[in-house]
Each structure stands twice: as C-alpha cells, then as structure tokens.
Amino acid sequence: MSSTPQPRPGGRTARNRAQVLAAVSAELAENGYDALTVDAVAARSGVHRTTVYRRWRDVGGLLTDLLDSTSDDDWQPADTGSLRGDLTALNQEIQTSLTEHPSIATALIAASFRSEEAARALRRLWEDRYERCGIVVDRAVQRGELEAGTDARALLIAATAPLYHQLVLLGTPPDPELPAQAAGTAALAAAAGAFARGSGQVEGE
Amino acid sequence: MSSTPQPRPGGRTARNRAQVLAAVSAELAENGYDALTVDAVAARSGVHRTTVYRRWRDVGGLLTDLLDSTSDDDWQPADTGSLRGDLTALNQEIQTSLTEHPSIATALIAASFRSEEAARALRRLWEDRYERCGIVVDRAVQRGELEAGTDARALLIAATAPLYHQLVLLGTPPDPELPAQAAGTAALAAAAGAFARGSGQVEGE
Structure with missing residues (x-):
C-alpha cells in the first residue's frame, strides 16, 4: 500500500524475532513476569516498539511465541543404553533448567498461573x-526392559x-x-508393570 | 495503657480470626491472589478494618495465617489396610482439593509464586x-509390605x-x-526397594 520499500521478509523478520525473544527471556529471568512489559522488551531488543506491538500485541503474545520457539529446536533425549539412564539424563536437564540463575523455566511456570495464554x-x-x-520408552521396549503397550506419557510424568x-x-x-x-x-x-496399558485398567474408547 | 475495657482475649480474638480467615479463603477462591486486599477481606469478614490491619498487617500476613491454621486441624491419613489403599485415599483427597471450584489449594499454589511469605x-x-x-509408611512396615528404613518423604512425594x-x-x-x-x-x-535408605545410596551424616 505504501511506496516505501518493503524489507525482505526472511532476514529481518527472523532477526527481529530472535532479538525480541532473547529480550523476553532476559527480562523474564531478571525481573519476573510481574515486571514484563512490551515496552521494556522492545527497548531491550533494539527492535522498533511499533513493530513489537504490531507483531506480538501484548505480554501474552510474547510469552506464547517464546514457548513455541522452544518447540522449534531439534532437542532429542539422550540415548544412554538403559531406561534408567535415559530418564536420569532427562531429569538432570530438568534439574539444571529449574535451578540455574536466572531460571527461565521457573519464570514461565510462574507466568502460567497469571496468563491463560502462557499456560496453554x-x-x-x-x-x-x-x-x-x-x-x-520405545527403545526400552526394543531392549526387552518394558512390555509393549507401556503408557509413555504416564511413565514420563512419574519420572519427572x-x-x-x-x-x-x-x-x-x-x-x-x-x-x-x-x-x-x-x-x-x-x-x-505400573504403566502397562490394559493390565488391571480398561483403556478408554 | 488505655482506660477502655479490654475484650476478653479468648472469645473475640478466636472469633475474629475464624471470620477473617474464612473471608481470605472466599476472596482467594472467587477472585484469586491478584485481587486479594486487606480491605476486601475486612469488609467481607465483618471484623473492623483497623483490627485486621493491626493483627495481619498485609496480604502476606493473611495468607500465612490461613496456611498455618490448616496445620492446626486434626487431619490424619485414612487407614485402609494397605499401602496402595492409603496412598490412593490420600491422592483422592488431593485430587478433590485441586479440582473443586473454587479451589483454595490451587489459589494458594498460585499465590506462592508471587509472595515469598505464602511460599514459605x-x-x-x-x-x-x-x-x-x-x-x-510405618503401618506398611509393620504389615511387612515395606522394609524398615523406607524414606517416607520421598515415597509420599513420588505418590502425590x-x-x-x-x-x-x-x-x-x-x-x-x-x-x-x-x-x-x-x-x-x-x-x-526404590525408597530404601542405604540400599545403593549412602545416608547423609
């Protein structure tokens, strides 16, 4: 609509997003959810305030995008050769993320109690x-450590x-x-056999 | 110091506390931690505002006393005749307290992220x-279901x-x-044997 030249979509958009999300993490970790504002994030990121408001709208939009960006990575659980070893490695990562200072993970959990968007x-x-x-769990089944049909989600929740x-x-x-x-x-x-589906429990339809 | 007659300490003090704590629960459950104020609690309780400020000082003081009052009760875990049964009964109470509407328990957990006093x-x-x-756990040991020396706290956390x-x-x-x-x-x-102290783990001094 305007005659000003449009930025090339790939480069600047991705760069803006990276800068804004890094600023959200830093603000959240240093000052907590209560002090998080779009203005503070924009100022810290170096991205224009108007751009940040247009693209992320509010604090809920910023948090949602921060969390969604975490799912974009290529994280995979460690393969240690045993179920106990794999779960221990996973728990060590969780313990580190919850106890490092500042802890983004803890700040995000705290934020989830105040923002339905962050909770989702x-x-x-x-x-x-x-x-x-x-x-x-699949690997443990292949190694013969677990029965096929083990409820992976329930096992992972119990472990973590x-x-x-x-x-x-x-x-x-x-x-x-x-x-x-x-x-x-x-x-x-x-x-x-605590997480075996169908043993003692009827599976849902 | 003053010449006005002092209230008898037992009756009115205890009655005031009961009314104020009931008002805190109701406000917290209906409106959440963010909306909790000493003034709203005082108004709802029918206890004089000045009395509430003098005795509880602020929202942190109100929450702390609400939580401490819960420890004053004579709650005991159910005795069902088996470890699995006792833990299931405990978990059923927890599930009810976390899913009833409104849930004081969930509101208190949310508050603990914003108030160090509530967290403590x-x-x-x-x-x-x-x-x-x-x-x-003691009963399970007596019944021969568990080894003596089982770490009760770790077992209870794993169960709940x-x-x-x-x-x-x-x-x-x-x-x-x-x-x-x-x-x-x-x-x-x-x-x-997952919670047996000393099996595979060295006990702290």
Missing part, C-alpha cells in the same frame, strides 16, 4: 517434550514430576541425587 | 502433611507429585483413575 503455551511445550521422549514438585512447588534445595532417584523409582515401577 | 507457609503446610503421613503436575502445572482434566494409578506406581516402586 507451556502445556503445548510439555506435550511436545513427552512426544519426543516417547523414543525412550518429583523434580517439579520439589524444586518448584516445595522449593527444596537441589539434591544431586534427585534426578537419578526419581528416574530409578519410575524405572522400577515400569519394570513392575 | 505453603512449604510448612506440605512438610506438616508429610510428617502426619509418616504413619502410612503426578497429581500436582497433571492438575496444576499441565492443566490436564481430572482423570478418575489418576489417584489410584499414581498411588499404585509409588507402591510398586516402594515394594521393589
């Missing part, structure tokens, strides 16, 4: 991670939930044994 | 519950964490099978 984006991110971690509970909800100081302990518990329960 | 009070409440639930994770953090709709499923998983792991 966080949920999508977690479900994406459970899907990617399905291979951990104690870390979120202790580090985020209870605020317990990080324990170097916790990742392996929670992983070992879930692996023992899995080997005992 | 919530932590005290949880630790109090883990202590009271120690008897569940998936409920907080699914219902509070992931926002998964309540699943009537979840309390028994999470309890069964922890009971299987416990029977397999």
Whole structure:
C-alpha cells in the first residue's frame, strides 16, 4: 500500500524475532513476569516498539511465541543404553533448567498461573517434550526392559514430576541425587508393570 | 495503657480470626491472589478494618495465617489396610482439593509464586502433611509390605507429585483413575526397594 520499500521478509523478520525473544527471556529471568512489559522488551531488543506491538500485541503474545520457539529446536533425549539412564539424563536437564540463575523455566511456570495464554503455551511445550521422549520408552521396549503397550506419557510424568514438585512447588534445595532417584523409582515401577496399558485398567474408547 | 475495657482475649480474638480467615479463603477462591486486599477481606469478614490491619498487617500476613491454621486441624491419613489403599485415599483427597471450584489449594499454589511469605507457609503446610503421613509408611512396615528404613518423604512425594503436575502445572482434566494409578506406581516402586535408605545410596551424616 505504501511506496516505501518493503524489507525482505526472511532476514529481518527472523532477526527481529530472535532479538525480541532473547529480550523476553532476559527480562523474564531478571525481573519476573510481574515486571514484563512490551515496552521494556522492545527497548531491550533494539527492535522498533511499533513493530513489537504490531507483531506480538501484548505480554501474552510474547510469552506464547517464546514457548513455541522452544518447540522449534531439534532437542532429542539422550540415548544412554538403559531406561534408567535415559530418564536420569532427562531429569538432570530438568534439574539444571529449574535451578540455574536466572531460571527461565521457573519464570514461565510462574507466568502460567497469571496468563491463560502462557499456560496453554507451556502445556503445548510439555506435550511436545513427552512426544519426543516417547523414543525412550520405545527403545526400552526394543531392549526387552518394558512390555509393549507401556503408557509413555504416564511413565514420563512419574519420572519427572518429583523434580517439579520439589524444586518448584516445595522449593527444596537441589539434591544431586534427585534426578537419578526419581528416574530409578519410575524405572522400577515400569519394570513392575505400573504403566502397562490394559493390565488391571480398561483403556478408554 | 488505655482506660477502655479490654475484650476478653479468648472469645473475640478466636472469633475474629475464624471470620477473617474464612473471608481470605472466599476472596482467594472467587477472585484469586491478584485481587486479594486487606480491605476486601475486612469488609467481607465483618471484623473492623483497623483490627485486621493491626493483627495481619498485609496480604502476606493473611495468607500465612490461613496456611498455618490448616496445620492446626486434626487431619490424619485414612487407614485402609494397605499401602496402595492409603496412598490412593490420600491422592483422592488431593485430587478433590485441586479440582473443586473454587479451589483454595490451587489459589494458594498460585499465590506462592508471587509472595515469598505464602511460599514459605505453603512449604510448612506440605512438610506438616508429610510428617502426619509418616504413619502410612510405618503401618506398611509393620504389615511387612515395606522394609524398615523406607524414606517416607520421598515415597509420599513420588505418590502425590503426578497429581500436582497433571492438575496444576499441565492443566490436564481430572482423570478418575489418576489417584489410584499414581498411588499404585509409588507402591510398586516402594515394594521393589526404590525408597530404601542405604540400599545403593549412602545416608547423609
């Protein structure tokens, strides 16, 4: 519509997004959700305020895009050769992300209690991670460690939930044994058939 | 110091506290932490504003007292005759408290991300519950279901964490099978020795 030259869509758009999302992470980690504003993000990013408002609209839009961008990466769970080892490696990554200073992960969880948009984006991110971690269970089945038909999502939640509970909800100081302990518990329960579908439980239609 | 007659300490003080804490619960559940103010609590409680400010000072003081009052009750875990049954009953109570509308428990967890005082009070409440639930593990040891020296706190966190994770953090709709499923998983792991102190792990000094 205007006669001013349009920016080439690839380069500047992607660069703007990277700068804005880096600024969201930094603001969130340093000052928390309460202090997060579109203006502060724009100022820190070096991207024009008008551009940031037009593309991301508000704090909810910024958080959603930050979380969605995390799903764009090529993260895969480690392949250590055993179910217990794979779950321990996963838990070590989670423990690091929840205890580093500043912790973006903890800030995003806190934000999810105040923004329905952030809560939905966080949920999508977690479900994406459970899907990617399905291979951990597939490999365990192939090695004969688990029965086919093991409920991967329930197993992954059992393995990882104690870390979120202790580090985020209870605020317990990080324990170097916790990742392996929670992983070992879930692996023992899995080997005992705790997540076998159809054994003792009727599957949903 | 003043010549006005002092209220008898027992009756009115206790009655004021009950009215104020009921008002905090109601405000929190209906409007959330963000809308919680001392003035709104005072108005709803029928207790004089000046009294509420003098005794509870601010929102942090109100939340702390609400949580501490929960530890004053005589709650005990159900005795169902098996470890799996006791943990399932506990999880059913937790699932109810997290999914009822309005849910004070969920509002308090949300508040703990914004108020360090609320976070500390919530932590005290949880630790109090883990202590009271120690008897569940003691009974299982007496019945011969578990080895003596089982780490009760780790077992209780493993049994209950998936409920907080699914219902509070992931926002998964309540699943009537979840309390028994999470309890069964922890009971299987416990029977397999997952929480035995000293087996494979060196106890702290």
